[in-house]
Amino acid sequence: MKFRVERDVLADAVAWAARSLPVRPSVPVLAGLLIDASDEGLVLSTFDYETSARATLKADVADEGRALVSGRLLADICRSLPAKPVEMVLDGARVSLTCGSARFSLQTMPVDDYPSLPDMPAATGTVQSDQFAHAVAQAVTAAGRDDMLPVLTGVRIEIDGSTISLLATDRFRLSHREVGWSPRTPDESIAALVPAKVLGDTAKSLTAGSEVTIALAASGSGEGIIGFEGAAPGGVRRTTTRLLDGEFPKVRSLFPAEHQTVAKVDRAALIESVKRVALVAERNTAVQLAFSDGVLTLDAGSGDEAQASESIEATIEGEDITTGFNPQFLLDGLSAIEQSVVELAFTQASKPVVISGSVGEGDEDSPFRYLLMPRRLLS
Structure with a gap:
């Protein structure tokens, strides 16, 4: 194996x-990055039996071959190289890397012990890469992080015709985002549960090209797989991951059809107020929000402890209401909204609030909704 490639293209693909x-790889070879050089260029691959990554890039290949080296070490090396072409040569059990006057020699791992990467399923459709990345970033806001509840660490993807719905919940909050796309089969209706971290990282990393291809092969036995493919500097990138097994809770019904109180508030002002008032809120205590007479008053702290209070303008329709929320969960939802004005819709103080971006009259509803459970207020 011998090839020459541009430093920036290699470093970006390896990273x-x-x-x-x-x-913590279960076997040593899973810490490796597989380098496959052929007449068609380079293919860099990683796989841990759950998630695979495959980057294809252009290179001047003098000799074909394959080598397996430490992925993290190679990434660290490539990141530190000078801005000059990189040459890599397989010599026996070692790979030599030369870039300008910098030279490295890496020990290889047995290629034959490395598992075969899963095949990409047949394409289900395509979506605009920037829209998809933004939608996923909003949806994963509410995904759980407790591995003891693996179903809640996923994002449920529901495909219905030309619309993709993304749903996530950790039991205390719920996010719902819709995004349009181009399905290969117009009347396709399919659902899958994808690990939130993989989905978030993948969507964010595939924005170099205009589109992302989604390939979904779902099954009822938990052996389903989903793949994502998009253009990248110097080539193409592809990720596959196994779908999560389990029944995602039926959460759509949690969004109420009617509201008793609707308040509109400047998003930036509300975020800054919550941050300030929350400074005195003890751990696991709520920040109180009181809506009345065109004013939103935020309070935190109680008794002999530190206290804080702040008021900001609000447009309020309906009855006065006082409730409280986990300040970090509230900030997470507000930060995920892009509109300058947010709408908080309530049925009653003890029920969840639905937070969304405020749109003008006659405009379509906001494609992102964030439902947040209230917290008990300290007396």
Whole structure:
């Protein structure tokens, strides 16, 4: 194996492939990054039996061959190289890397022990890469992080014709985002549960091209797989991951059809107020929000402890209401909204609030909704 490639193209592709390497690999070869050089260029691959990454890039290949080296070490090396072409040569059990006057020699791992990467399923459709990345970033806001509840660490993807719905919940909040796309089969209706971290990292990393291809092969036995493919500097990138097994809770019914109180508030002002008032809120205590007479008053702290209070303008329709929320969960939802004015819709103080971006009259509803459970207020 012998090839020559541009430093920036190599460094970017290696860093992308290495990002999904397991922290504690079950077998040593899973810490490796597979380099496959052929007449068609380079293919860099990683796989941990759950998630695979495959980057294809252009290179001047003098001799074909394959080598397996430490992925994280190669990423660190490539990141530090000078801005000059990189040459890599396989010599026996070692790979030599030369870039300008910098030279490295890396020990290889047995290629034959490396598992075969899963095949990409047949394409289900395509979506605009920037829209998809933004939608996923909003949806994963509410995804759980407790591995003891693996179903809640996923994002449910529901495909219905030309619309993709993304749903996530950790039991205390719920996010719902819709985005349009171009399905290969117009009347396709399919659902899958995708690990939130993989989905978030992948969507963010595939914005170099205009479109992302989604390939979904779902099954009822938990052996389903989903793949994502998009253009990248110097080539193409592809990720596959196994779908999560389990029944995602039926959460759509949690969004109420009617509201008793609707308040509109400047998003930036509300975020800053919550941050300030929350400074005195003890851990696991709520920040109180009181809506009345065109004013939103935020309070935190109680008794002999530190206290804080702040008021900001609000447009309020309906009855006065006082409730409270986990300040970090509230900030997470507000930060995920892009509109300058947010709408908070209530049925009653003890029921969840639905937060969304405020749109003008006659405009379509906001494609992102964030439902947040209230917290008990300290007396």
